Amino acid sequence: MSDDEKLVGEFPFLPKQDRAQKKRNALLESGYALFQAKGYEQTTAKEIAAHAGVATGTFYRYFSDKRQLLMSLLEDKIESFLPPEISWVTNDPVSSLASSLESHYNRIHEFGLRRVLPELLLKDPELVGVLKNARTRIHARIYSGLEKAREKGYVWNDLDLDTVSWAIMVIVENGLDQTGHAEKKCTCLEIAKLVCRMVYPPSILEKWRGNTLETLE
Incomplete structure (x- = not known):
């Protein structure tokens, strides 16, 4: 912060x-x-x-x-409640993202004050502003990572990077509830698969399953 x-x-x-x-x-x-x-x-x-x-x-x-x-x-822990930094140029994006999400959700569970934030956000404009700025920084990181992946030809050609970056944030932020409290719990792997299908064409994911990045570069 x-x-x-x-x-x-x-x-x-x-x-x-x-x-x-x-x-x-x-x-x-x-x-x-x-x-x-x-x-x-x-x-x-x-x-x-x-x-x-x-x-x-x-x-x-x-x-x-x-x-x-x-x-x-909460000070200096605000960004820990938001999506983690993700590598979009890796030879196993699904596993890498699933691992990042698991670590992220574990940190939030361990800290334990997530339930307090919604109460504060209703009446604390200053905190709302800080969270908004933090989300903007996270969005910029996701956007930058996707841009690098696009330069290498890994993502869908017609992908609107701004929109999909916000969509990824929403999915990841709500994933904690799905992994922890849903009747049929999602796993971090399922969330990672969903996000990766949004970002990468099937042909790229298929090549990555059996090869390394050098095959695509």
Whole structure:
């Protein structure tokens, strides 16, 4: 996240001593646990302090409000919620994409605060702007990768790279729900196959299955 997109603002107090740092860390851990369990709106600063075993006044010594605490947890992790960087010039694009998606979805599951974002986006224009900028950067990366693949003659000739880049983002962003909560779960491999069929003609995928990129170059 760039310096002009910092979401936390100025902290009331930044601890230097170990004891104070432990209290601040306890509040962060408490907020993380409660946001996961109850959601953002249903969690209060008082509850976070009580869960951390400190007074409510101690909470406000380190954080101006619960939003600042949450943004401290999210800062520099915003782009981890968005599609990963993908290589479109590889001798096994399906497997490569499936592996990237699996790692991406695992990171999101491990972090665990994905359910909080929709709550915030309804009322936090600043966060909406940061996510929009992050999505624009990811889109540019996908577009650039597809452009390189087109230069080598790997993708469909009539592919609208701008449109398909956004479509890939939507598929990948919604894939987490399909792999985790759908009645019939999709796999990362199935999502990767779908995306690759959008991007590459069958003849290219067929050649890649039995050969290396040198065969096509």
